Amino acid sequence: MDSKQQGQEKIKAGDSEMQFRQQSLEKQADALNEKEVELKGKQQELNKQEQLLKQRVEAFAQDKKSLNERSLELETRHQKQERRQLEIEQGLPALRDEFFAEREQQLVEERQALRKQRAELVAETNKLQAEREKLAQIQETVEGDFSEQRAELQRELQQKRSAAITKLHNEIEQQRKNDFEVLERELQKRRDDLKSREDLLEQQQAMLTTEQNSVRLREVEVEQLQTSLEQKITERTQSRLQEFEQKERQFEQDKQRLLSRIERQDALHSAYDELQKALGDRSPEEVLLDLTAKNEELSKLREELKLPSQELEEYYDKHRAEVTRLEQDKIILQKEKRELQRDLDTQEQLEYDQERLQTKLNSLEVNYNAVLADNNKLRESLDRLNPAYNEPQNREDRIREIKRPYIEQYVPRRQSQNVNEIKWLEAIRSGIDEHGLHFSYRILCAFHTALKIAEWSPLTVLAGVSGTGKSELPKLYSRFGGINFINVPVQPNWDSQESMLGYFNSISNSYETQPLLNFLVQSREELIRGSDNPQDNYNGLNDTVSLVLLDEMNLAHVELYFADFLSKLEQRRATKNSELPYIDINLGAKLDPYKLSLGRNLLFAGTMNQDETTKSLSDKVIDRGTSIYFPRPSSLHRREKLKSLPAQADLLPLKIWWDWIKKESELSDTVVEPYKKLIEAINKYLGEDGKALGHRVWQSIEYYMVNHPLVIGLDAEQYPDEYKDALKFAFEDQLVQKVMPKLRGIETRGYAKEHCLDPIRELLAKNQLDILDDFDKAMRIGHGQFNWASADYLNNQQSNDRYQELFKLALNPPLLAPNTATITEQASVADPVSQPTK
Template identity: 30%
Template structure:
C-alpha cells in the first residue's frame, strides 16, 4: 500500500514539471521575439539578419524537437494517468480487503504476543536449565569414575572366580574322600549285620539239625559263601585304606558286594522260610500264621494327631487363605502373599501337576511354608527326611524282611495306607494330608521317587477312581511273598505332595522328569534380614474336609474359552519353541489348570499373576543350560512378554539378573525372584 502511494506521487510531480517546462519555453520565445524587434535598426545588415535568422531557426528546431519529446512525455503521462486510475481503483479494493482482514491482523498480533511470551519463558527455562546442566556434567563425571571402578571390580571378580574354581576343585576332592570313607563305614556296618544274621541262623539251625540234615548242608554251604564274602569285604576295606585315590574302582567293588549280600540275604531268607514251613512254625518263632501287614496297619502319629482335631466349619477359600496368613504371622514368618497364593494353587492342581518343589539356598523358609500352611488349612502333615543313601523305592515305602517274615513299612507307607479309602476299610474318611520330601535331592530323585511319581501321574480322573481297572496302574503293590493277594495302596487325591531341595555342593540336580511334572517355587536370597517377630497367637488347627477342598478345585475347562488365557499360553508355547525347549499337551493343560485355580486377587490381576507364576515355575527351570549368547533374542522376547503382557516387573528384573550371572559360565541358570 505504501509503494502504491509513492508511485502516484511521482507521477503527479512529473506532470507538474512538464507543464512548468512548457511555460518557460513560451516565456523564452516571447523574450527572444522582443529582443529581435529591439535589435532591428538602420545599422543592421542583411547578412547579420540572416545569420540571426539561422540561429533562431536552429533554436526553433531545437525547441520543436524538445516539444516533440514533451508531447511524447505527455502521452506517456496520459498512459501513466490511466494506470494511476487503475491503481487507484486497486488501492480502493485493497483498502477494502485490508479492512476485512482486520480480525486476522488482530489474531496475528495476538500470536505475536504469545510468541514473545514463549520466547520469554524459554529464556527463563534456559536460565533454570543452566545449573541443571552443570549438575548433569558433574554426575556424568561421577558415572565415568564409577565405570572405572566397575572395570576394576570386574577384574577382581575374575580373579576371585579363578580362586573359587581352585577351591571348588579341592572341595570336590575332599567330598570324594569323605564319600569313600562313608561307604567303607556302611560296608563295615553291613558286614556286622551279616555276622549277626549268620549267628542267629546258626543258632536256629542247630536246634533242627537232626531233622533237616539236607537243609543244614545247604545252610553250611551258604555260610561258606558268606564267609568268603566277609573275607572279600575285609580285603576291599584294606584296599580302600591303602588306595584312597582310586574311588571309582572301590565304589564299583562295593556295589558288587552289595549285590552279593542282597543275593545271600535272599537265599538265607528262603532257607529260613523252608525251615519254618517244615517245623509248622512261622518265621518269627511263633505258632500259627502272623499278619505280615501288622506293622503297616499301625496308626502313624500324623493320623493320631488328625483324629484329635475338631472339624473345621464351612468356609470359603479366601477365608482359609487368610487363616493361613494369620498363622504365619503368629509364627514370626514373613512370606509375600504372592508366594502363599502360588503354593496354595500348586497344591490345588495335583491332578495335572503331581507335586510342588520349593528350591533355594538353606535358611529361606522352604520347609516352614508347607508345614504352617498345612496346620493353618487343617491338613495332616508328614515330613519325610530323604537320606543320601536312598537308591530304590523301598527306601520310600519299606521292604519285606524275609528273616522275620514281616513287612517293614516306613511312616509314609503307614500314612498312605491309613488314607486309602478304596483298599483299607479302616481308612480316614473325608480328610486331607500333605507329604513333604525334605531335602529330596540329597539322593538321586529318579532312583527312589521316579516309580512313585509315575504312579501319581497314572491316576485316573477323580470321577473314575472308583473303577478298580482304571486305577490299577496307579496303585502301589507291596512286595510280600506267600500272600494269595498282594496288598495294594492307591495314592488318592486326598494326598498332596511337596518337596524341598537345597542348592549346594552336597545335593543332586532334579531330572527333567521331575521338572516336567512339578511346580518349582525357587526362593531367592533375601534382600534384607527380617526380625522374625511373632504377631498374635496361632489359632488351633481344625480339620479341613476333602469335600470342602474339592469345592475349591476347578477344571482347566473353565478357562478354555478365555481368549486371554489361551492366547498367552500359545505365546508361551512359541517362546519355548524358539528356545528349542518345546512343551506338550500335558504341560499346556497344567498351565491352564493353574490359571483356572488361582484365587481371586484385588485389581483383577489373577490371570496375569497366574501365568507369570507359570513362567517362573514351569518354563524358566526348563531353560537350564541354554547358551545365553546364542539365545539373547529369545530371552529379550521372554522378558518383554513378562513385562509388557503380564505386567510382572519383578520377574522381568529377575530374568535380567539371572542372565547377568550366566555371563561367567555362558549357560542360563534360573536363580529365582524376590517378591
Template identity: 45%
Template sequence: MTTDDERPAEHRETTEDAAARTVEMERLAGELERKRVELDQREVSVSLLENDALEREADLAKRDAALAERAADLVKRDADLVARDTDLVKRDADLVTRDATLAERAADLLKREADVGERETVANGGFAQQRVELAAELGKQRDDTQRDLLTWQVTRRADADAELDAHIQRRLADLAAEVDAERANARARIADERATSEQELAAEKERHKLLAQAVEKKDGELSAKEDHLAGKDQELEFRESHLQERWETVEDEAERRTAERVQSFAAREQQVVAETERLRSELRAQWDLVSAFDDLSRQLGGRPAEVVLEDLRVKAAEIARLKEALAKHPAPEIASRLKDLEKANSHLVGELKKTQDSRAKDEEKLRVAQDLRLQVSEVDAENRSLTRINERLTAEATEATSELSRLRAAYQGRQEAEGRTKEIERARFDVDAVGVQPHHPEGGIDEVAWLDAISGRCVSHGLRFPERILRSFHTALKTAEWSPLTVLAGVSGTGKSELPRLYSHFGGIVFDHISVQPNWDSQEAMLGFFNSIDNRFDAQPLLRFLAQTQKKRTEDYPGLRDNVALVLLDEMNLAHPELYFAEFLSTLELRRGYKGNKGPSLAVKIGAGLPEYQLPLGRNVLWAGTMNQDETTKSLSDKVVDRSIIIHFPRPTTLERRKRQETLDESNRGVPLHRRTWEDWCVREVEFGDEIQPYKKFVENINAALATAGRAIGHRVWQSVEYYMANYPTVLAAQRSGDEDALGDAMHVAFEDQLVQKIMPKLRGIDTRGATRTDCLDRIESLVVSEGVGGRTFNLARDFKLANQLGYGQFIWQSANYLEGSAEAASESVPTAD
C-alpha cells in the first residue's frame, strides 16, 4: 500500500514539474511574441507621429494660404474704401450742381424784376399820376423784392453752405474714423494673426524638431531593443532546445510511469470490482437469510427467541410437574396431555434449534457483510484521500507558480527601483563645476571678513548691495533651523536673484537656480514624476541636486555632503508655494529634532508598487526664494510667512550705471566653503543675559496690541527672532570683543531687521480703519516709532505710514525705507534682470 501511494505522488510531482516547465516555455514564447508585437506597434506609432508632423506642416501651409487670402481681402476692402472716397467726391459735385441751380433761381428773380421794369415803362406811357403812383409802388415792390431776394439768397446760401459743410464734415469724419478704425482693426488682426501664426509655426517647428529627436531617440532605443531581443531570441532558442530535450526525457519517463500506474490501477480496479461483486452476492444471500429469519419471527408471532425459550422453559416445567403428578396420579387424560406436550415440546425444540442455527449463520454472514462494507468504506476513503492529495498537490503547484510570478515581479520591481534610484542619484554637477572643498584651516575663517570679501567682490563685479541687506541675508540662512526659507521681496530689477548667485559664487557655496513655473501645483512638479508612457521616472534637476548634496565624494561620484549648498526658487510666488513646497517646509522644520549630520527624509514616489525613495534633507542645504511685487504673482499664506524670513529690497531712489558686464567663471570663484566651517558660524545655544529682556518685553507689548485685532505672535516667532540676533555677525563680534556699547548697537540693528522681517508681516491684513487702527496699529506704531527699546526708537516711521496707505484699507508691509536712514546703508543695487 505505501509503495503504491508514493509512486503516484512521484509521478504527479514529475508531471507537475514538466507542466510547469511547459508553462514557463509558453510564457517565454508569449513574452517574446508580445515584445515583437510591441515593437511593431511602436514602429506604427512612430510612423503615425511622422504622418502627424507632415499633416501639421500641411495645416500650417493651409494657414499661410488663409492668411494670404485674408491679406487679399484687406486689399479688397482698401479698394472699397477708395471707391467710397470717390463717392464722396461725386457728392461734392452734386452739391456744386445744387449751387448752380440756386444761381439759376436768382437769375429768374432778376428776370422777374426786368418784367416789372417793362411794366413800369408801359405805365409811363399812360397817366402821369398813375405812373407816379405805379412808379412809387413799383419802386417799393422792387426794393422789397430785391431786399427779400437778397435776404433769401444770403440766408439760403448760408444755410445751404453751412448744412452742406456740416454734412460733408460729418460724413468725412465718420468715413475717416471708420476707415481708420477698419484699417487699424485689419492691421491689428493681421498682426495678431501673423504673430499667432508665427508663434504656432515656431512652436510646430520646435515640436517637429523635438518629435524628430524623439523619433531618432526611439529609433535608437528600438534598435537597441531589437539587438537585445535578438540576443533574447538566441537565448530562448537555446533554452527552448534544452527544455525540449529535457521535456522529451521527462515525457518518456512520465509515459512509462503512467503506463505502469495505469496497469496497476487497472488490475487493482478489477480486483475491487470482483470483490465488490462477491460481496454484493453474499449480501444478497444474507438479505435472503434475514428475510427467512423475519418470516420465522412472523411464524413465531413476532415474538423474539428469548420469549419462545421462556415459554418452552415454562412448558417444560409444566411437563415435569405433570409427569410427577402423573407418576403419583396416573390417568389417561394426563398421559394423553403429557404426550401431546412432549410432542409439542420436541417440535418446538427442533424448530428452536433450527432457528438458533439459522440465526448463528445469519449473524456470521452479517458479520462478514459488515467486514465487506468496512473494506468498501476503506477503499472509498482511500480513493477520497488520493483525490484530496491530488487536489492539494495541484493547489501547491498553482501556489508555487503564483509565488514564482510574485518573486519574479518583485525581482523586476527591485531592478526598476534600482534603475530609478540610479537616475535620481545621477550627479547634477561635476567636481570641476563645484570644486573640491578643503578642510577648514586651524582657527577657522573669520565670518565678518568673509562677508566683507563677498561685498567687495560684488562691487568689483559691478553690483553694490546695502551692507544691511547682505548681513541680513547671511544671518537668515544661518537661522534655517527656525525659519527654513529666506524670501527676497521687491520690485523687479533690484538684484534679488543676483544676491544669492553672487553670494554663493564668491563665497564658495554650491548654487542651483530653479525657476518656478506658474503651473506648479504639487511636489512632483518640482522634484519629478513617474512617466507611465515610457515606464520610467523623470527626475527633475532639483531632485538630482538634493540627492547629490547628501552623498559622499568618491572617485566615481562627485558627492557634495561636505559642501554648503544653496537652492534659489526664483519668482517662487508665480505659483502657490503651499502647493509645491508645503511638505518641504514641514519636513525642514523637523531638523531641529536631530543632532549632528542626521536629519529627516522626504518620501518621493517613484512608481506604483515600488518603495518610495527616501530623500535626506541635511543641514548643508540652504533654501532661498525671490518674490516680485506685481499683479502676476500670488500672495504668500500665513504658513509660508510664519516659516520664512522676508527681506524687502529698497526701491531705488537714484539709478546707477554699469559700465561693464563681468562674467562668473572659475577664475573668480571663491574657495569652496566646508560645511563644518558653516556649522561653526551657526549658534545653536543662545548666550544672552539680561540684555535680551527689553526686546522680549517689547515683543510682548506688540503681542498685547495684536490681541485687540484677534492676532497673536507665537513662541516660534520670538525664538526665531532671538536666534537671529544671536547669529548676527556684528553681535557675535561684539560678544567676542566684550564691547558692551558695540553689542547694544548690533543687537538694536538685528532686532530692527527682525521687526521688519518677522513681526510686521504678522500685521498683514489688519483693517486700517476703526477700532483696529486706534487700538492695534496706532499702539504698535507708537511702540516702534516713539518708545522703542531702552530709549532708542526704530527708523520705521515712513514704512509704517506706507503700510497703512498702500493696502486699500488693509495693512500691507512692502517697503524698506528704513535702510536709507541707517549709518551702514550703502546705495541701492544696480538694476539687473531677475
C-alpha cells in the first residue's frame, strides 16, 4: 500500500515538473514579447535617426542657399568692379595702368577664393547628395522592408513559439512516458517484493490469529466456567447458610422455650412451697407424692435439655455430608483453576510472541522505508552524476558561457576626438559633489594619474581610514567619466586564480564562470550591432576603458589569486598590440585553454584596510602598484540627502584615453636632476638597512610626474612657477605612494634609525616637503618598526588651496594662443562630460 502511495506521489511530482516546464515556456513567451518590444524601441530609434537626417538635409540646404547667395554677391561685386574698371579706362587714362594692376591682383585673389568656395560648395553638394541617397535608401528600407521584416519577424516568433511549445510538450510527454515506464517497472518490482513479504506476513498473521482465537476461546470458556463455578458456590453457600441460620434460629427458639418451661416449673415449685406453707393443713404424703412426680418430670426435662433431638442430629449429619461434598468440589475447582492458569500463561506467552512479531514487522517496514529512501538518494546521485559520463560539453559551449556579457546595456561612445582632460576631471569632481560626496582635487588627480601609468605600475591600491570613500571613488569616477566598472569583493578563502575567475566543474560538466571573467572577456571583444537577431548582437567593449576594483583585496593573500595577473600586466609594457600577454583559462581536460588577452584598456585597482583581519602587502605587490593613502578627515562632511546614481555617462573611447598618456618623458635633465638625486640619496640610506629601490620605482615616479594633469595642463614657459609647483606636488605624491611603503619594517631605534631613518628625514626637511609629520607618525605607531599608514599631509589647507589654484589655472588659462583657444573651445562644445551628468 505504501509503494502505491509513493507511486502516486512520483506521478504528482511528474505533473508538477510538467507544470514547471509549462511555466518556463510561458516565461520564454514573455521573453519573446519583450524582444518584440525591444524591436519596436529600435524602430523608434530608427525613426529618430531619420528625423536627424532630415534635419541635417535641411541644414545642408540652408548652407547651400547661403553659399549661393554668397556666390551671387561675389558675382555682383565682380560686375561692379568690371564696370568701374571700364569707367576708369574711359575717363582716367593716366591712372588706368596702375589701377588695373592693383585690381587685377585683387581679382585674382578673389577668383581663387571663389574657386575654393565653389570647390567646397561642390564637395558639400556631393556630400549632401550622398546623404540624400543614403537617406533615400534608409527610407526605402524603412518604408519598403520594415513592415515586411516586422511581419516576417512576427511569423518567425510565432513559429518559434509554436515549435518551442510543441517541442516542449513532446519532450514533456516523452519524459512523462519514460518516467511512467521506469516508475511502473520499479513499482512492479516493489509490488512483487512487497507481495511476497505480505504473503509471508499474512501466513504468520493467520497462524498468529488462529492461535489468538483458540487462546481467546479457551480463555472465554475458562472465564465462563470460573464464573459459573463461583456462581454455583456462592448460590449453594448462600442457601446452606440460610438453612443453617434458619435451623439455628429454630434451635434457639426451642432452647428458649425449654428454659421458659424450666423457669415456669421452678416458679411452680416455689409457688408449691409457698402454697404448701400456705396449705399447711395438707398431708406430707400428698405433698411428697406430688414432689416426686414433679422431680421426675424435672429430670426428664433436664435430660431432654442436655441431649439433642434426633431431628437436630440428622440436621447436623446432613450438613457435615454437604460440607464434605463441597470440599471435594473445591478440590476439583482448584484443579480446574490450575489448568485454566496454565492456559492463561500460554495465552500471555502467545500475546508476547504476537507483540514481538509485530515489533519485528514494524522494524522491517522501517528498514523497507530506509532502503527505499536510499534508493531514491542513489537515483538522485545517479541523475546528478550522469552528465559527467555522457557526452562532454564541447569547447564552443564552454567559451560561449565565458563570453556571456556582463554589461548587457549598450552605452553610446563619445564622438569628440578633442576631449580636454582637465575639463573631463572637473566634470567628474563636480558630478561627485552633486551626488553628495566630496574628494579633494589632489586625491582625484592622484587616482587618475595612477591609472594612466598602468604600463609601469599596473595596480592602484587605495588605503586608509575606513569610511573615507575608498570604494566609492573608483565607482563614481567610472560612472561620471564614462568608464566600464566592476566591483569584485575579495573573499578570505581565495587561494588561487580560479577563485577569482571561475573553474571547470567536472561534476556538472560545465564551466562555473565568475562575473569578473565575463567582464574581462567582454572588455576584449569587439562591438557587434545591427543584426536582425538580437542574440547575435554583442556589447563588446574593446574600444573603451574598463576598470576592475578588487574590494578589500588584502582579506586574502594577493600573491595567491593575483600573482599571474601582476606578472602578465608587467609584460604588457612596451609590447605591440598583436603581442599582448594573455592568461590561460582552463576549459577542462583534453581541451585547449582559452587565451584571455590583457589589453591596454584594462585597468586594475584595489582597496585595502589595515586591521587584524587583513594580510599585509608584499614587496612584490608594492613595487608593481601605486599605493594612495586617504587622509584622516580633519572635518566630517554632512550628507543631507541620499541620491541615487545617475545614468552612465557616454563611454570614453580608448583612443582618447591613450592620447592623454605621455609615452616618453619630456622633462629635461635640468628639471629631473634634483628629484632623481633625492631618490638616489634615499636609496643610498636604504642600503644601510639592506633595502633598496630598483629602476622600476624611479621610472614609475618620472612617468607619474610626466602624466600628471597639472604638469600637462600648465605651460612651463608661460607659467614657470606654477609648473614647478605642479612637479613638486606630483613628486611628493610619489614619495608617499612608491618610496615610503618600502621603508616598512625598518627598526626605529639603534643603528637603523641613526644611519637610515634619520638621514632620510633630514633629506625631506631639507627639500621642504610636507610629509614630515606623517614620517614621524610612521616611526611612532609601528611598535618599534617603521610603518607608513597615514596621509595627513593632504589635510594641509595651504597646500590644498595652492593645488586648487593650479587646477583652476589649468582648467581656464587666461592667456592662450588663438589656435589653442579655438581648439579648447571646440573641445568644450564637443565634450559631453564638460557638464556634470544628472
